[in-house]
Amino acid sequence: MKSLGKYMIFLGKLISNREPFRVYLKLFFDECILIGINSLTIVVLVSVFIGAVMCLQTAFNLVSPIIPRYVISQVVRDIALLEVAPTFTAIVFAGKVGSNIAGGLGTMKITEQVDALEVMGINSASYLVLPKVLAGMFMYPILVTIAGFLAITGGYIAGVVSGVVTPEEYIYGIRADFMEFSVSFALLKAFVFSFLITSISAYKGYYTEGGALEVGASSTKAVTNSCIAVLVADFFIAQFLV
Amino acid sequence: MIEINNIQKTFEDKTVLHGISAVFEKGKTNMIIGASGTGKSVLLKTIVGLIEPDEGEVLYNGRNFYDANRDEQKKIRREIGMLFQGSALFDSLSVEKNVMFPLDMLSRMSKSEKEDRVQFCLKRVGLAGSEKKMPSEISGGMKKRVGIARAIVMKSQYLFCDEPNSGLDPNTAIIIDNLIQEITKEYDLTTVIVSHDMNSMMEIGEYILFMHEGKKVWEGSNDDVTDAESPILQKFIFSNKLMRKYKQ
Ligand SMILES: Nc1ncnc2c1ncn2[C@@H]1O[C@H](COP(=O)(O)OP(=O)(O)O)[C@@H](O)[C@H]1O
Numbered sequence A: 001m002k003s004l005g006k007y008m009i010f011l012g013k014l015i016s017n018r019e020p021f022r023v024y025l026k027l028f029f030d031e032c033i034l035i036g037i038n039s040l041t042i043v044v045l046v047s048v049f050i051g052a053v054m055c056l057q058t059a060f061n062l063v064s065p066i067i068p069r070y071v072i073s074q075v076v077r078d079i080a081l082l083e084v085a086p087t088f089t090a091i092v093f094a095g096k097v098g099s100n101i102a103g104g105l106g107t108m109k110i111t112e113q114v115d116a117l118e119v120m121g122i123n124s125a126s127y128l129v130l131p132k133v134l135a136g137m138f139m140y141p142i143l144v145t146i147a148g149f150l151a152i153t154g155g156y157i158a159g160v161v162s163g164v165v166t167p168e169e170y171i172y173g174i175r176a177d178f179m180e181f182s183v184s185f186a187l188l189k190a191f192v193f194s195f196l197i198t199s200i201s202a203y204k205g206y207y208t209e210g211g212a213l214e215v216g217a218s219s220t221k222a223v224t225n226s227c228i229a230v231l232v233a234d235f236f237i238a239q240f241l242v
Numbered sequence B: 001m002i003e004i005n006n007i008q009k010t011f012e013d014k015t016v017l018h019g020i021s022a023v024f025e026k027g028k029t030n031m032i033i034g035a036s037g038t039g040k041s042v043l044l045k046t047i048v049g050l051i052e053p054d055e056g057e058v059l060y061n062g063r064n065f066y067d068a069n070r071d072e073q074k075k076i077r078r079e080i081g082m083l084f085q086g087s088a089l090f091d092s093l094s095v096e097k098n099v100m101f102p103l104d105m106l107s108r109m110s111k112s113e114k115e116d117r118v119q120f121c122l123k124r125v126g127l128a129g130s131e132k133k134m135p136s137e138i139s140g141g142m143k144k145r146v147g148i149a150r151a152i153v154m155k156s157q158y159l160f161c162d163e164p165n166s167g168l169d170p171n172t173a174i175i176i177d178n179l180i181q182e183i184t185k186e187y188d189l190t191t192v193i194v195s196h197d198m199n200s201m202m203e204i205g206e207y208i209l210f211m212h213e214g215k216k217v218w219e220g221s222n223d224d225v226t227d228a229e230s231p232i233l234q235k236f237i238f239s240n241k242l243m244r245k246y247k248q
């Protein structure tokens, strides 16, 4: 509870007494590039493979001849859009980007780089963290979109190569009973999760005290805490859906 | 001139500073001396506004820092340069960009004016030619020099140094100490240096505030420090063989 309050105050610090807009612009783009480079490879790998595995697993479980084969890709599509793309990727994102943010800020804190900014009269929390949070919220939905697309593609490749479903059936299934809502839903999740991951990780990093060991600990805590926050938020958003 | 009055600071239940007062004069290398863990860094941080004291006041040429509103505080901060214990260079920026950083953030100079100013400062600290190096590629002594250049680039009036020669060999340490003193004289700065190094104290301690367990034990200059009566200070000064020999 106490740390929740501290986290809220930290969020307040990000937006009060900001630096001029032009200062953030460059930092924002730098962070976007960094986040993209950091997480693209792993997100691509994870989503393609999960998509492939989902397709084969679903096929394996659908033994009844009365169920049409295109249901396989329908299942893959729905899980990919609703869970894999936003939530599963969030866990990967927390591991990559979250730990990076916490480690970077933690190092800056213990080597007094944060103090150096403060002495100059710069709001260090806002200067260092706000661009990261905004860049995360900008890049993550893009990553989620890529992940969703690739998971479905992964399913297609696995399904067609293994012969459990024909290309025509797969494409038909993807388009059957498609709800546009699931895309907006995935993007809503993307915004919420990326905000949680970047801000919690930044919070953990920013309040690191001690030495290299504590930076490591902050990094780990950043990942676990943001994963927990993501899963809790996922649950509440799912509630909101039904 | 900086004046501090009755500075007190307690962390949770541990009182680190028990009411410290001092006057740091312009154009002098003022030193805060004491053993490790006596609260020197905390005192310095309360002076520069990084840690708010529970009680007491800090006056910059008569302007009370903690009574000032945010804009006034910002204005005072622009007159402050600080060299941190580990140099605290931004590790994602080159030497040149580190020194330029305060100008980028806080000044309205044109690009070429900024470049000239950075060149001037780097040259002053003896680092011309290392502009493009990254902090990870330079030695501890060079990092301190970059830190000094960054601290003076805004033409600050107040220079603070936390353990400027920690982690340096004795020779480089003296060179850095002397550089700080030269710069203090050249630009008529009010300089406050925190140190536990007896050599530095003897070399450049024009005003010495000696602390022990969060209290001021003695103040004076390096000319009369060896004659100080305080047993704690005596013990501190004559802790090494060289000094004991000198005493005899
Ligand atoms: N942020 C803080 N919270 C709690 N205790 C602190 C904090 N900063 C310093 N201290 C304590 O204050 C004492 C003095 O520290 P410091 O000023 O760093 O000593 P030094 O004289 O070596 O610079 C130490 O015992 C330290 O543990």
Ligand SMILES: [Mg+2]
Pocket: B040, B041, B163
């Ligand atoms: Mg210290």
